Amino acid sequence: MIEEEEQRGFGERPVTGFEPSLESRVAFHRFALVVYDFRCAVSGLQFPATEGALHDRLEVVPIHPREAEGPLEISNVLVLESRIAHAFAKGWICVDDGYRVVIADRAELGDELSGQVIERRALFLPSDPLFRPASRHFQFHRMVVARYSRG
Template identity: 50%
Template structure:
């Protein structure tokens, strides 16, 4: 029964996946930047830690996007420089299950992106195994976002 005085939304349970607060997202964002040591996973470019809430050059990008059922967890995130983040989100860059960079359509990359992407190079991942990208998320990205099939 609906209770009008219930502060949690008339007694309804929050939907899974929509219960994360902005504080949780910011904490996750800072955690990912630290786990990747402020380094772009694709290019290897390293940046100084930024005192601002959001880093000027780096983005934390979901491998399996949340809106497509991906989880908010470190194994589903890459830290990428802004231009690499855009190319990854568009499927112009992806990675194998063993973290090798794949560029399905190199001609689609901008010149500045091509300068920093080496197909076949292993992603720069955290040294702690628990924080590294999970193969099932990379597979989802390859097959669904990049539409890369061998």
């Protein structure tokens, strides 16, 4: 006889999560741009708002990448200018626990971005603390992305 408490071999595996739909990703992307007021969190450069969800100069970048099990939530993204987004994804730029910029690899950053990416500058974040990044995601970025992405 099978006990009700016995779950091995019967039933389905627990659901661990769903991939968000394209519509929800687009809405999330647009929401992040609006919350950051179309401003790059690292350089502070502000761009004109656009009608669509995408922006030609700004990217919504996960801090703890989705492919590394990072959550799709506002506390896990930064809005960054496209070239700065690339440097952040490569780990050339990090953020410390005080929400200040750390340049991990100045040589890779190059002269073009050096004027926009200022070491120890505080991030330009949303005014509402509810929409600001969580420090645990920056810790992951420093420990994994920045450490292992640089060559």
